[in-house]
Amino acid sequence: MMDATKYAPGYYPPKENEYRWVKKDHIEKAPAWCSVDLRDGNQALIVPMSLDEKLEFYQLLLKIGFKEIEVGFPAASQTEYEFLRTIIEKDMIPEDVTVQVLTQCRDHIIRKTFEAVQGAPRAVIHFYNSTSVAQREQVFKMSKEEIKEIAVSGARLVKQLSQEYEGNFLFEYSPESFTGTEPEYAVEVCNAVLDVMQPTPDRPMIINLPVTVEMSMPHVYANQIEYCSDRLKYRDSVILSTHPHNDRGTGVACTELALLAGAQRVECCLFGNGERTGNVDAITLAMNMYSHGVDPKLDFSDMPHICEVYERVTRMKVNDRQPYAGSLVFAAFSGSHQDAIAKGMHYREEHHEHRWTCPYLPIDPHDVGRTYDADVIRVNSQSGKGGIGYILEESHGFQLPPKMREHFGYRIKDISDQHHKELKPEEIFDVFNKEYRNKISPINVIEAHYVQQKGNNITAMVTIEKDGEVYDSTAKGNGRLDAVSNAIKLLTGYSYALETYTEHSLEDMGSGSQAVSYIGLKWKNDQMSWGAGQDTDIIRSGIKALVSAINNKPEKED
Numbered sequence: 001m002m003d004a005t006k007y008a009p010g011y012y013p014p015k016e017n018e019y020r021w022v023k024k025d026h027i028e029k030a031p032a033w034c035s036v037d038l039r040d041g042n043q044a045l046i047v048p049m050s051l052d053e054k055l056e057f058y059q060l061l062l063k064i065g066f067k068e069i070e071v072g073f074p075a076a077s078q079t080e081y082e083f084l085r086t087i088i089e090k091d092m093i094p095e096d097v098t099v100q101v102l103t104q105c106r107d108h109i110i111r112k113t114f115e116a117v118q119g120a121p122r123a124v125i126h127f128y129n130s131t132s133v134a135q136r137e138q139v140f141k142m143s144k145e146e147i148k149e150i151a152v153s154g155a156r157l158v159k160q161l162s163q164e165y166e167g168n169f170l171f172e173y174s175p176e177s178f179t180g181t182e183p184e185y186a187v188e189v190c191n192a193v194l195d196v197m198q199p200t201p202d203r204p205m206i207i208n209l210p211v212t213v214e215m216s217m218p219h220v221y222a223n224q225i226e227y228c229s230d231r232l233k234y235r236d237s238v239i240l241s242t243h244p245h246n247d248r249g250t251g252v253a254c255t256e257l258a259l260l261a262g263a264q265r266v267e268c269c270l271f272g273n274g275e276r277t278g279n280v281d282a283i284t285l286a287m288n289m290y291s292h293g294v295d296p297k298l299d300f301s302d303m304p305h306i307c308e309v310y311e312r313v314t315r316m317k318v319n320d321r322q323p324y325a326g327s328l329v330f331a332a333f334s335g336s337h338q339d340a341i342a343k344g345m346h347y348r349e350e351h352h353e354h355r356w357t358c359p360y361l362p363i364d365p366h367d368v369g370r371t372y373d374a375d376v377i378r379v380n381s382q383s384g385k386g387g388i389g390y391i392l393e394e395s396h397g398f399q400l401p402p403k404m405r406e407h408f409g410y411r412i413k414d415i416s417d418q419h420h421k422e423l424k425p426e427e428i429f430d431v432f433n434k435e436y437r438n439k440i441s442p443i444n445v446i447e448a449h450y451v452q453q454k455g456n457n458i459t460a461m462v463t464i465e466k467d468g469e470v471y472d473s474t475a476k477g478n479g480r481l482d483a484v485s486n487a488i489k490l491l492t493g494y495s496y497a498l499e500t501y502t503e504h505s506l507e508d509m510g511s512g513s514q515a516v517s518y519i520g521l522k523w524k525n526d527q528m529s530w531g532a533g534q535d536t537d538i539i540r541s542g543i544k545a546l547v548s549a550i551n552n553k554p555e556k557e558d
């Protein structure tokens, strides 16, 4: 049984809230990004990455453009330690990149961390201790003063060792479990640490206020950030950082509001990997900015490759619905969405639009290495004529007339429904080929000879195959197609009216220049049948379309 009385809000909103950030409606520039994939992401894996896997992931992060990377917790394991030694000793830290290492405020762990990081061209020593009410009471059983002293003595040791060890060191402090800490107390602890570290505008220090556990709605975190930002000492020498987790599923919202409220830096992981429900997703954050026209300064243009490396080295899965990256996030199965997307794409082409305004697609899938054919319009029993017609046009160049699109659309939906499966573009094309295009059974026109007569009349002498037998039939018409049609009617006794005829050329589809015709015939009871013909000759393509439409005649229409 669930029992909500067991719970109460465990967070601490600031006593004074300014709410200045509410008046901003978008993020104006990218924050400083710090990937914590190799540390927080790694510590959340069932099997942490091996040295080689970490090295591959590190290279991927560099390629994406991260300039700050928390590469590990060197005191945690030999692999973590060796990773650091490898990238330092093999000179694998590019000049514009700063690596970061995490350590608890505990003497032996800080010392081990400096051993691992010595000689680094640029490294942030990130030290932390938990400051939350729950941890003070339950884990450390210490007073506020004693907990502050852990932070201050940790800071003193970090400062001292940074002078003793070779390397270029910068600093970060986190009051871990900040979201369970009274903000007034968190400011007090951070200011005490800042007093030890004495940052300057030239050598600023990072103060990171983590959402270690997401406990509140995002606006509460934004108020906490605004409150602390206003009260931290050395503010012009402090880079205010966030490190949101996603326990309530609102990590991205927390981060975005925190950025409005004064945060300057974000610690995050690809695909929201990380402890429990994960760290905030770097990709969603960056691409959200991108979709508002802000350059995120991270490059996700080869998302399929990023997904592949991530899944392989972490043994995690990218969810099909993962924003901007999942296999289904640009997919439209339902008819009205497909129709709007297909029309939106045509509108873009016709209007030479630069700005992306296509309905239902927040960004252009091409921007993240996805294709329209394979990823956008996907066909099942929920689909409609607009999308199905669009696929046939995009994949093979056939521009069906509107009523034929509808007919074909219903046929495809039925097949998908019956077989209970998605139909891929090639399967859709197969149905078009078998059932509509150049269909030569039970009737086929084998030969046709024409005589032009006075008054623009044409006589067609046609050799027709019907149910395996060959016949000759001659008839007049007001054009060649009409004359052939009349010859067929004469032979078969069929009664129909030619209701629709359209044609276009089919180029650049690997078949040379071809003509395609589409014919819709109206039978008794107003029933329609459709056919398409393709040939190098426009007249023959029309006759093939006619024959295909006749071969698709509704049942009981003899």
Ligand SMILES: CC(=O)SCCNC(=O)CCNC(=O)[C@H](O)C(C)(C)COP(=O)(O)OP(=O)(O)OC[C@H]1O[C@@H](n2cnc3c(N)ncnc32)[C@H](O)[C@@H]1OP(=O)(O)O
Pocket: 040, 043, 073, 075, 076, 077, 104, 105, 106, 109, 128, 129, 130, 139, 140, 150, 176, 212, 275
């Ligand atoms: C929110 C975060 O993600 S924070 C980062 C968390 N990441 C990790 O912990 C991964 C790496 N950690 C590890 O490999 C290990 O925990 C180590 C190597 C750091 C430490 O290992 P151990 O000392 O064996 O164990 P453990 O972490 O359980 O230590 C718990 C002890 O440290 C104490 N402790 C924890 N943090 C601190 C601190 N900042 N200052 C002083 N003591 C601390 C605990 O109170 C506890 O004390 P006790 O032994 O008196 O009960």
Ligand SMILES: CC(C)C(=O)C(=O)O
Pocket: 040, 102, 128, 174, 176, 177, 208, 210, 211, 212, 213, 243, 245
């Ligand atoms: C060490 C800190 C920043 C952390 O990982 C967290 O609070 O989640």
